[in-house]
Amino acid sequence: MSDETNLTLHTDFYEINMMATYFEKNMENRHAVFEVFFRNLPFGNGYAVYAGLEHIIKYINELNFTDEDIDYLREVTDYPESFLEYLRNFKFKGDIRSALEGDLVFNNEPILQVEGTLAECQLVETAILNMINYQTLIATKASRIRVAVGDDPLMEFGSRRAQEVSAALWGTRAAVIGGFDSTSNVLAGKMFGIPISGTHAHSMVEAFGNDYDAFKAYASTHHDCVFLVDTYDTLRSGVPSAIKVADEMGDKINFQGVRIDSGDMAYMSKRVRELLDQAGYPDAKIYASNDLDENTIASLKMQHAKIDIWGVGTKVITAFDQPALGAVYKMVSCEDENGQMIDTIKISSNAEKVSTPGKKQVWRITDKEDGKSEGDYVTLHDEDPRKEDSIFMFHPQYTYINKTVSNFDARPLLQDIFVGGEQVYKQPTLKEIQAYAKSALASLWPEYKRELNPEDYPVDLSQKCWDNKKKIIEKVHSYVQKIKYGSEKN
Numbered sequence: 001m002s003d004e005t006n007l008t009l010h011t012d013f014y015e016i017n018m019m020a021t022y023f024e025k026n027m028e029n030r031h032a033v034f035e036v037f038f039r040n041l042p043f044g045n046g047y048a049v050y051a052g053l054e055h056i057i058k059y060i061n062e063l064n065f066t067d068e069d070i071d072y073l074r075e076v077t078d079y080p081e082s083f084l085e086y087l088r089n090f091k092f093k094g095d096i097r098s099a100l101e102g103d104l105v106f107n108n109e110p111i112l113q114v115e116g117t118l119a120e121c122q123l124v125e126t127a128i129l130n131m132i133n134y135q136t137l138i139a140t141k142a143s144r145i146r147v148a149v150g151d152d153p154l155m156e157f158g159s160r161r162a163q164e165v166s167a168a169l170w171g172t173r174a175a176v177i178g179g180f181d182s183t184s185n186v187l188a189g190k191m192f193g194i195p196i197s198g199t200h201a202h203s204m205v206e207a208f209g210n211d212y213d214a215f216k217a218y219a220s221t222h223h224d225c226v227f228l229v230d231t232y233d234t235l236r237s238g239v240p241s242a243i244k245v246a247d248e249m250g251d252k253i254n255f256q257g258v259r260i261d262s263g264d265m266a267y268m269s270k271r272v273r274e275l276l277d278q279a280g281y282p283d284a285k286i287y288a289s290n291d292l293d294e295n296t297i298a299s300l301k302m303q304h305a306k307i308d309i310w311g312v313g314t315k316v317i318t319a320f321d322q323p324a325l326g327a328v329y330k331m332v333s334c335e336d337e338n339g340q341m342i343d344t345i346k347i348s349s350n351a352e353k354v355s356t357p358g359k360k361q362v363w364r365i366t367d368k369e370d371g372k373s374e375g376d377y378v379t380l381h382d383e384d385p386r387k388e389d390s391i392f393m394f395h396p397q398y399t400y401i402n403k404t405v406s407n408f409d410a411r412p413l414l415q416d417i418f419v420g421g422e423q424v425y426k427q428p429t430l431k432e433i434q435a436y437a438k439s440a441l442a443s444l445w446p447e448y449k450r451e452l453n454p455e456d457y458p459v460d461l462s463q464k465c466w467d468n469k470k471k472i473i474e475k476v477h478s479y480v481q482k483i484k485y486g487s488e489k490n
Ligand SMILES: Nc1ncnc2c1ncn2[C@@H]1O[C@H](COP(=O)(O)OP(=O)(O)OP(=O)(O)O)[C@@H](O)[C@H]1O
Pocket: 261, 262, 263, 264, 265, 266, 267, 289, 290, 291, 292, 296, 299, 300, 303
């Protein structure tokens, strides 16, 4: 299975090619810092829910070129034996700092930082981005669905539609971080300790030829029973059959309810509720599924649909309305030939795409009184706003948007995960991560949480970070100007 495979070669060819160049030029051990960030929040949402760290930790701990990996590279590349030998002895000895799973994260701030040799930083780019991009996207979609559902139970049904095995498994885990309660995927349950739940399919009703025989057979082989009532005719056959079986079986089963999977679910759920109540089953729940997402659920809630438990598959596991988060991995600082760390930048004609140089920290600023978020404050790594009485927060592009914040708490978002290649962070349980995400959401003002047109959450640069960025942009501009006018040759 994909998750048991050593993922060391799960990297883009160009990463190992760059490692080879660094190795040949004796640059492989130069010190470097890279940071992960994304430029736009997904789904038009006001926040993203960070996920992917558990898989990254597993990947980094297992990073190791096996003999077969080396043989494969020897066969398909022209790498010299000396470089292959270097890879054979390669170990990740760097530092990784990261937001914690369940943290709310925002656009244009570092959410993970890798510091180490140039070679090791380069190698891990692809896998780290792969894991963060997918899982953060799914956790965020799941969180939107959780917000729409309120406190009702929410089941993940997506494995059959996921983009292959690994996405089903890790996506389910990400959905739980975002707020799902259980999964239909048994392996995900086993791997991650997620409660498994489910009902039965239309095929079982078809196999027995009618609702009653199918439900009766299921009831005689299971204690907990939820019957799928829409195979032939929900109101005339499905629900009456479910009630008949529940009456006949009495205490021998735990009649949990019925699932509807088609038709107008507002109308249908109300009628089904009436039938169940009239038959003396007011505690039997109505489960609903069928291409649900935060929009259909919000609409069904508005229509006062009598749905108690929600099953969501395709739309959550494929992040249906946005296929990628677009997180990137950028070098922010690198040692030069004199052993000096030089902050680096990627320039773009689009001001928003210019990277922010320097090794940084993100501080979550909250009001000391009400615990609510004021915004995120991105500083150079050696700044500590906790030592300040007040901080001046300004928009990095539109600097006239600004405020002075005092009486605040500042919490560093990037925490040590690996130091010198050793894991120093102990992952909480998935349940703890889910609770952490829920409490993080509670500290966010509602205007950042609304699903439609949320306010922009402030992600501001400290003065020092902003000045550093300007200085480096100017340095690059003057270098480019010199090339343009040929003055370098003089
Ligand atoms: N009352 C409702 N308000 C808003 N959306 C609804 C309502 N009832 C159902 N939906 C949603 O409408 C979408 C399409 O339902 P549609 O009626 O086409 O499918 P269906 O009846 O289940 O057909 P099929 O039998 O092919 O599955 C689904 O995403 C479903 O969740």
